[in-house]
Amino acid sequence: MVLDNLAKSLRDALKKITKSSLVDEKLIDEIVKEMQRALLLSDVDVNLTLELTSRVERRAKEEPVPNNSNPRNHLIKIIYEELLKILGKPREFKVKPATIMLVGLYGQGKTTSAGKLAKFYLKHGLKVVLIAADTQRLGAFEQLQQVAQSVGADFFGIYGEKNSSKIVKEGLSKYKDWDVKIIDTSGRNAIDNNLTKEIMDIYEISRADEVVLVLDASVGQQAGKQAKAFNDAVKITGVFLSKLDGTAKGGGALSAVASTGAPILFIGTGEHMDDMEYFNPARFLSRLLGMGDFETLMSTAKEMQENIDEEAMEKMAKGKFTLKEMYDVWDQMSKPGLFKKLFDSLPMAKIQQKEVDDEFFSSSETKIKRYKIIMDSMTYFEMENPDIIKGTRIDRISRGAGVDTSDVKELLKDYKRMKDMVKNLKSNRRILNVMKKQMKGGLPENLGDLGNQ
Ligand SMILES: Nc1nc2c(ncn2[C@@H]2O[C@H](COP(=O)(O)OP(=O)(O)OP(=O)(O)O)[C@@H](O)[C@H]2O)c(=O)[nH]1
Ligand SMILES: [Mg+2]
Known part of the structure; x- marks a missing residue:
């Protein structure tokens, strides 16, 4: 499972509550400290962590326990609700025909995530084409072609062509009857005018339904800064947070991206084409805490x-x-x-x-x-x-x-x-x-x- 360490610490804290004979100030303080430790180790922003835990502490000490509950369950409920707040609101996402652009800096996981999305749609019975509009990365054409082949999607690219808009235009016209068109775009080292212009040009031509920013979760809370910068520059519709499997900093990445207001749509949980999940904050948190769904x-x-x-x-x-x-x-x-x-x-x-x-x-x-x-x-x-x-x-x-x-x-x-x-x-x-x-x-x-x- 992703975020193993964070999950274990939070679960341990909850277990401590369920095993305690009494919920008193001492227990609340202990739990709050453990939560702080766990969140900070997972790279959640210090201020965010302190705000969250002080809300837990205040509510646990001040809120009367409802008649239909008991002190232990009430404390667990408060923790659940406060953690949920930092994961952002889910954005409704329907599986239906769409044109999707994947954007992001170098090496974030765009091409891999394009393949995962293609497979996801194929499984739902939709016809999918992957369009190779990354004209920067050497071998991008072949990489996407291979990805398309491995998942069984169609592929369009113009080998050697440097004009990404031209590729997208031709691809969309040739595959206009396909249900889902996924466009893999070029990365850069940082957001610059070239990248912004290229993304905007492709957007103009494709009128994409979704502009999904692919972010590598292993940078922790830095992912939030990237999400904000991209959102300001090109208006993204959602985030694909990749590589959540391989990082201890996932809590930081999730909470920081959520705090920008850009909805996290998908998470990448491994290198294989099936390692992707639709992100629903409540469901994700329940699983993390071991509460079942x-x-x-x-x-x-x-x-x-x-x-x-x-x-x-x-x-x-x-x-x-x-x-x-x-x-x-x-x-x-x-x-x-x-x-x-x-x-x-x-x-x-x-x-x-x-x-x-x-x-x-x-x-x-x-x-x-x-x-x-x-x-x-x-x-x-x-x-x-x-x-x-x-x-x-x-x-x-x-x-x-x-x-x-x-x-x-x-x-x-x-x-x-x-x-x-x-x-x-x-x-x-x-x-x-x-x-x-x-x-x-x-x-x-x-x-x-x-x-x-
Ligand atoms: N563990 C893990 N690895 C991933 C995940 N997503 C992508 N990767 C790996 O990250 C590396 C970069 O992925 P790419 O898909 O090539 O990234 P990109 O954004 O297309 O990179 P450029 O085209 O170079 O800009 C590859 O080695 C992928 O296997 C994920 O969810 N989990
Ligand atoms: Mg790529």
């Missing part, structure tokens, strides 16, 4: 109560999940969007979501009808024991239902996927139960309960 859990618990058919879920979460249950579930699934909503709202399900495409959830009426017909051709025993449905049984069932054997196989495949999701649902159920219990106390009493799931 706290925000999501909170909203999930609420949504569960509002939207989810508890009874159906209860049934699924208990006991086995055979084709019989699946048959019942199809009725639920025919309500548009219900299942997707259910799985979307479960934090752990996100892991699986990648494998669960929309098509699966929006299963058309015809598919459901076909599945029901197929299941009608099965024996009761087969419905209860789907694992035995192989070879000749598949032949018999498909003949009986008047469908192709591949339809039966497809049904079995969907069943397996659902079964896996239900398994997942059970572990989520555990988390939600912990949540429900703890919600009365404001925050999870025992962080380990959530952090380790």
Whole structure:
């Protein structure tokens, strides 16, 4: 995980709180000191650190503990809220067709991040082209070409061409029907007029939807100065904070960039093309503190109560999940969007979501009808024991239902996927139960309960 040291120190502090028998001034002072140490070591600005910790101290000592909480949970909540403030506000980011310019100084990670973004969009099923508009760096053309190849994106460049605007113009015209165009631009040693002009020219031509500044997090709070300078010069729409994996100064970089008001959109967490995350401050902080996906859990618990058919879920979460249950579930699934909503709202399900495409959830009426017909051709025993449905049984069932054997196989495949999701649902159920219990106390009493799931 990124920011290992900071995470460990903050988690230790929180553990100390949960283990203490009493929240008194001595404990608050100790916690405040530990937080200061941890934040300063992570290169967070001294003033920012002192402001943050004095707010924690004042609130912890002065604010009355709400009736529905207890002193320990209240202190943890204050720490969470104050840390969240220094991470900035999330900017809504939708995966949709876009032209994106990546800008930044030499070696910040522009080309690598361009590849990561391309892969991210490709995974969402969009058509992506990478445009090589870096005319400064020797070998920039080949490097981006290689990156494009490795992620499976299209590539456009004009070898030897020094006019970046010309490259962008031709690239955008040739690939105008592509969903996402990502432009890798030239770096410089520092922001100067040449760089500003080049960026502005490319912006004029491309009318880019996003001008994303790529910043190397290993410079710590200095990243904030760069963000401000770029924002003043060319108006960026967001920041891609790269190399957060390899630095102890990440806290400084994150907080300093956030304090400029430029939203951090993505973080780079390694050299590989998958090492990128969309940055959501609350989610990031919850994970850092080992609270599980706290925000999501909170909203999930609420949504569960509002939207989810508890009874159906209860049934699924208990006991086995055979084709019989699946048959019942199809009725639920025919309500548009219900299942997707259910799985979307479960934090752990996100892991699986990648494998669960929309098509699966929006299963058309015809598919459901076909599945029901197929299941009608099965024996009761087969419905209860789907694992035995192989070879000749598949032949018999498909003949009986008047469908192709591949339809039966497809049904079995969907069943397996659902079964896996239900398994997942059970572990989520555990988390939600912990949540429900703890919600009365404001925050999870025992962080380990959530952090380790
Ligand atoms: N550990 C780690 N390394 C990264 C990350 N992003 C980029 N790098 C590495 O940083 C180095 C520079 O990355 P590039 O993508 O070439 O940077 P650039 O901004 O395009 O550089 P120029 O084209 O020279 O201006 C490479 O060795 C990358 O592998 C990251 O998130 N984590
Ligand atoms: Mg480059």
